[in-house]
Every structure is written in structure tokens, then in C-alpha cells.
Amino acid sequence: MPHRSDRSPSSPSPSPALPSRDALAATLRAAGCVFAEDEADMILAAANGDPCAVEAMAARRAAGLPLELVVGWAEFGGRRIVVEPGVFVPRRRTEFLVEQALALAPDASVVVDLCCGSGAVGAALAAALGGVDLHAADIDPAAVRCAHRNVESLGGHVHQGDLFDALPARLRGRVDILAANVPYVPSDEIALLPAEARDHEPRVALDGGTDGLDVLRRVAARAPAWLAPNGRLLIETSPHQTPGALTALTDAGLHAELAVCEDRPARVVIGTPGGAG
Template identity: 60%
Template sequence: MVSTGSSDVVAQLRRAGCVFAEEEADLLAIAAAETGSDLEQLVAQRVSGTPLEHLVGWVEFHGLRVGVAPGVFVPRQRTGFLVDEAAALARVQGLDRPVVVDLCCGSGALGLALATVLAAEGRTVDLSAADIEPAAVDCARRNLAPLGAHVYAGDLFDPLPTDLRGRIDILLCNTPYVPTDMIARMPPEARDHEPRRALDGGPDGLDILRRVAAAAPSWLAPCGHLLVEESETQAPVAAAILRQQGLNARITESDEHYATVVIGTAPVGRT
């Protein structure tokens, strides 16, 4: 049994390439103590490439502790920019009770973060979420239960109740956008431990976005917004895809977060 705070644990993690070895050693020790797990086994799993978040059971995202589990996509810190952009849109439109859907929701982190931000401003969110991965659906249901959100299992819009059609004010959709040929170059933490369907966006990384864009106009409320994260090089093509479906599209970027978000807005007088 490796002792808590042992320099040996830190050394093992450093040799495995963990940049923040000291912090990870502390988190693993706490997780072992809280769950009764064997610290040595946790360290071995981490050294073998298991994501730290899967081992400790949570990730810090947008100032919140969000539960994650094996087989669930770990939200990236850069995606907090998408949440910020969504909150800004809700403010600009004066939405006191926006209808929000977190599609491809994974752990439900985006919906949870947006609802938390708006709640601090006195706004209540009517939140729903959906994902195709069973492990993600279970995880999102646990995370979003305190909000009374509904989490649906299925492919994109398919499981959503029809009464949401034409009513969604904010559609958060962190679609898979890694080109298929690039999956092999991803870090093992993602490539080997996160669902392939949560990563693989097809030949150019935009296949899932095309499907979302084709259906989104019928689900968005007038002036409703679709927000998707893309790479800087993909963003112009993604914006063109949204425009082809009748949405007004613009690209926003954050140097601080190293993030690019494409926003598609439904026109006011669309039919």
C-alpha cells in the first residue's frame, strides 16, 4: 500500500508524464480514503492512462464539481467559453426562464453550468438533456437531478419530447468534432477511455454537426440559438453549414480559453 502523500506516488506519476503530479497524488489519496479504494491500484490505473477524473469521480468545470464516471466523456475546460456565450445570449434577450437543451450532453456539465450561472442572476432554466451513450445518460441524470431536469437516452433529437419543438431558446451541443483520421493521435486518456462516438466527427469532424444543423431549425424558438464548439480551422465551414440550413451564423473566439464557438440563430420571421 502506497502511503498518502508519498514521494513515491508523485515520482510514479511524474514518470508517467503527469504534469501536475503533486496535485494528482493528493486527489488520488483523497479518493482512496473516501471510497475505500486501494491507493496503489488507483495510482497504477492512472499511470496506465486512465483519466484522473474517472478515478476520482469528478471534474471541476466552470467552477463546479461535476460527477463523471468510466465510459463518460470528460468535459474540457475550454468548453466553459461556450457556457459563457450562452449565458450572454440569455442576458441580451432578457430570458428569465429560457428553455435549454444540452444535446450530446455527456455528463450534463454544460447544462448544469449554464443553469447555475443563470440561477445566480435570478433566472430559472427549463432544462432538458440527451445523449446516446447509456453511461453518459446515467451520469447526467445524477448531476442534473437537483435541477429537476429531464435526461433522455437516444440519438440527437430523436428522444426529445415533441412539445419542445419550436421552443428551444438555447441549444447547447458539444458535438464530436475530431476528424476520424486524427483519433489515433489523441492522448490515450481520451482515445482509450472515452466513448468513440463522443470523439469521432467523421472525415472532416463535422458529420454530427451537419445532422444537428439539418434538424435544429425546427426545434429552435424564433431567435433561438444553437451553440457548438469547433476547432479554429473548422469554424468557417461549420458556420457555412448552419447558414445553409437557414440560421444566421457567427464565430466567436476566446484566446483565454483557446476555444472557438459557432453560434447559429433562428431568424425571427422564419416559417
């Protein structure tokens, strides 16, 4: 007689329960997240009711992955900007650069976002201005792929290459807003950055050379040939680099100014062709 098991067929394991906001916030707080409740809300929304997704995202965040990379987006300029692993996460302080550009060139029709990363600056400018000829460029293929997702819906174009070499030649002398959020961390200070940036963002988006101004100088030197007669070059910089950044713009033949927002804090050097203010 065939042997018959006395065991009943195993029933499926119950699905894990969705953690409460408080429980998730407690996990995140234990991992050192200062704004644990806000982060819990974002993770729960991004997971869309999937307990396994919540668990996976909470684990990645607890391991130190930036929240924006955990949920897949960053808020910038009132928009959700798609961000992906290996791409620089846009900082809220850089919104000041966008605000300055809009104030100085409210009728801009040609906009370039150099060192675009995710394309956040270009997307914010294009959304505010409407109907502009937007071009974003970056040397990093991962950034270019990500920028496509953020600017193509706004009619923008994304190019891969080294600074101005990536741009169509037809833009020379026609750019109204040239925004360049260049890498400006001195090479020997990268190790001192918070782990979220140091370990999870590409070095090419951070490393500005010995004094942090190498890329800025390269942009400034070639900007006059690309700017329209009343165009503006805008570059974010740091307090201790401000004198060198202003000198770089002046040496390139641009009228150089500084705009400061103490609240965020943020500093933007602004260059105008021909010495015009």
C-alpha cells in the first residue's frame, strides 16, 4: 500500500503587513535619519501599498543611500525630478541659481544647462519660461540618460560630451541663459563630504580639481563665444571660492557679479558679455 503522508499540503505564507508610519519612522530614526517622519511618508507613498517595497526601501535608506535615490525622485523648483543611482542629486539651494536666471532673463528663448546631471536646472528653467530651446549636456552617460527623462517632455535636447563640445554649433552666440552647476569640491576635500555624497554620487559631479575651480574656469573661458549679446552665465560656487570665481569670469572678458542667498545658503556668480551689467 502506498505510503501516505500525514501532513496536509502547506498553505501559502501570509503576505507581510504594511508597516505603520510610526513604525517605519522609528526604523529610520534608529538609522540616523533626522527627518524620519517626513522620510517615512515619502517611502510609503513611493511604495504604493507594497509592503515588500517598503521593506526594501527602508533597508536601502538605513544603509545610507540618499532618500532621493531610494524613492527615485527629488523635488526641485516645484517639480519632481527623476534621479537614478550614479547621478548627482539636485540640491534645493541650486533653486537660487534658477531664480536669478529667471529674474535676469525673463524673456530668454535659448537655454543651456551645462554639467546638467539629472537636468533639474534646465527642466526648471524651461517649465518657468515656456517654449524655450533647451539644451542640457553632461559628460557622464548615466546623467545623460537620466536628464532625457526630465527634459524631453519639455521639448528639451540632451547631449553627451565635455562641456561646450557637446553642444550644437548653431547655438554659438545665441544662448540667453547659460547655467552651469559645475563640480566645485576641491579634490582633497571629497573624502570629507557626507557619506551620502561621497559614497553614492559620481566623483565627476563633485571633483573641481585642486582648488575646486578647474571646471568653472573652463566654462568661463569659453562662455563669451556662446552667449547672446545680453546673455547671462550663472554658476553656483562656495563662499571661500567666490573671489577666484569672480576673477575667472573677469579674466574671460565678462562683467562679473555675485548674488547671495543667506537663507539656503547659496552663492551664484553671474557673467555678462562685453562688460554690460
